[in-house]
Structures are given as structure tokens and as C-alpha cells.
Amino acid sequence: MRDSSIRCLGMVLMLVAVPLVPASAATTDEDGRSVDGRRLSPFLVQRFAYAVADGVMAPPERCTIAELEQMLNQPNGTSENCPGSFAPYPGAEADTSEEQTSVEPQARAGSCEYETRGDYPHRSGGDVSAHGWWETTTYSSCPTHADVEVWIQGVWCDRWGCRWLTAAHGEKRIRPRNIYNERTTARRACVSHDVVGFRTVVDVDLVGVIDPPDRYVGPPRDVPCRPGPPLSG
Numbered sequence: 001m002r003d004s005s006i007r008c009l010g011m012v013l014m015l016v017a018v019p020l021v022p023a024s025a026a027t028t029d030e031d032g033r034s035v036d037g038r039r040l041s042p043f044l045v046q047r048f049a050y051a052v053a054d055g056v057m058a059p060p061e062r063c064t065i066a067e068l069e070q071m072l073n074q075p076n077g078t079s080e081n082c083p084g085s086f087a088p089y090p091g092a093e094a095d096t097s098e099e100q101t102s103v104e105p106q107a108r109a110g111s112c113e114y115e116t117r118g119d120y121p122h123r124s125g126g127d128v129s130a131h132g133w134w135e136t137t138t139y140s141s142c143p144t145h146a147d148v149e150v151w152i153q154g155v156w157c158d159r160w161g162c163r164w165l166t167a168a169h170g171e172k173r174i175r176p177r178n179i180y181n182e183r184t185t186a187r188r189a190c191v192s193h194d195v196v197g198f199r200t201v202v203d204v205d206l207v208g209v210i211d212p213p214d215r216y217v218g219p220p221r222d223v224p225c226r227p228g229p230p231l232s233g
Contacts, residue, residue: 035089035155035162035197062160069166074229084158086167086227089197092220095122104202109211112142114204116216117177121152121198121223126190128152128167128225132202132216133183136176145173147205150186154227155197155220164199167227173207191228198223 063071063082071082104116114136121130132150136142149171153164170186177183184202200218205211 035157035164062158065163065165068156068163072165072167072227072229082158084156086165086194086196087155087157087162088195088222089155089220092197092222095120095221095223104214104216107212107214109206109209110141111138112136112206112209112211113138114142114146114176114206116202116204116214118150118200118202118216118218120218120221121200122221123190123223123225124187127187128190128196128198128223128227129185129187130168130198130200130218131183131185132170132200132204133174133177134204134206135178137178139176139179142176143207143209145175145207147171147173147207148184149203149205150184151201152186152188153199153201167198188227190225192226193224194226195222195224196226197221198225 068082068084101117101119106113106115108114114134116132116134118132119130121128123129130150130152132148134146134148150169151166152168154167155162156165168186168188170184172182172184174180174182174184197220199220200216202216202218
């Protein structure tokens with residue numbers, strides 16, 4: 001009887017605390033995609049609720065990044081084995097639905113000098129969207145094309161904390177945008193206007209040339225879009 005009462009208490013506390021999971025809980029993971037920030041009191045309430053429940057139930061193992069991203073590609077995008085939800089990023093600027101860009105410091109591959117660029121995740125119609133591209137002022141010394149990959153990553157929070165999960169991905173072989181106005185797009189449909197923290201990650205691989213492994217990682221932006229399955233791009 002006592003175990004049943006403790007179990008019930010734990011479940012009630014979990015139901016109350018789950019909506020309060022903040023995107024600011026600091027944690028680490030195998031892919032280095034932790035979301036840094038303060039541990040807010042609602043998160044401590046949730047952890048206490050889980051601790052009570054774990055006193056009478058075997059605690060589950062934390063799902064890996066790969067398992068979570070595979071789950072998000074399923075028809076319903078959820079799983080009892082990997083509970084959690086997308087969440088805002090504390091302190092992030094709000095989406096203005098206007099293209100705002102940022103740039104990685106200039107890189108060099110041989111005699112080719114180029115920049116990796118991307119815009120911030122933003123709402124575009126019924127999707128969350130972001131773009132990536134490369135630019136150069138020494139085009140005659142560069143390959144004609146580069147393979148440009150773009151990832152849109154969203155803040156995902158569970159009982160252990162928060163991590164960045166890939167919500168959309170795009171890849172395309174393109175010429176420099178400042179000359180040919182070409183870019184790579186990643187996008188994913190939204191199922192609601194719930195605010196979620198996103199960031200853009202861009203990788204430029206010059207064709208036929210060994211280039212630096214650096215990636216552009218943009219600042220977090222809060223966008224009124226909860227991603228829906230499946231992944232696009």
C-alpha cells in the first residue's frame with residue numbers, strides 16, 4: 001500500500017512538472033550538443049518528481065541523440081521510450097521572419113579564401129526554414145562549386161536536461177552566392193505556433209579541395225513553430 005501511494009505521488013508530481021521543463025538545464029551528452037544555462041527551480045521540481053517515481057520504478061536510460069532524431073522521423077514523432085518535448089531557448093531573440101545572417105570567420109583552402117554563411121531559423125509559411133551558402137572574392141582561385149549542408153537544430157528537453165536535436169537537414173552542390181545567388185535550404189513543417197529555440201549549422205565542403213573542418217553555428221532564435229514529423233530535406 002505504501003509503495004502504491006509513493007508511486008501515485010511520483011506520477012502526480014511528474015504530470016505537474018513536465019510542462020515546466022526549461023530549455024536552460026545544463027547537461028552533457030555523447031555528441032557535445034548540450035544546451036547551456038541555469039538550472040531553474042521548475043526543473044528541480046521535475047527531477048524530484050522523477051526521483052520519487054524512480055524509488056519504486058526502475059529509472060529508464062537516457063535516449064541518445066541518434067535515437068531521439070530517429071524517433072522524430074516517425075509518423076507521430078513521439079515515443080514512450082524517449083519522453084520529452086521541444087522548448088524555447090532562454091534569452092534567445094524572437095524570430096522576425098526576416099532574413100538575418102551571420103558569418104563564420106574567413107577560411108582558406110590553398111589559395112582560395114571563402115566564407116561560410118547562414119541565416120537564422122525563421123518561420124516561412126507553415127515551415128521553419130534556414131539557409132546556408134558560401135562566398136568568395138577570389139573565385140578564380142577557388143573550385144567552381146561547394147557541397148553545402150544545412151542543419152536546423154531545435155532545443156529538446158527531457159528529465160535529464162536539454163540538448164540540440166536536428167529538426168531539418170538540407171544538402172546541395174552550389175556556386176558562391178555573392179556571384180550566382182545560390183544557397184542550400186533546410187525546412188520542416190510546423191504543427192503549432194508553440195515557441196521553440198532553434199539554431200542554424202552550416203558546413204561548406206569545397207569540391208576537390210581539402211578545406212578546414214570548421215562549421216558555422218548560428219545564435220539561438222525562438223521561432224513560433226513546433227516541428228512536426230517527418231524530417232524534410
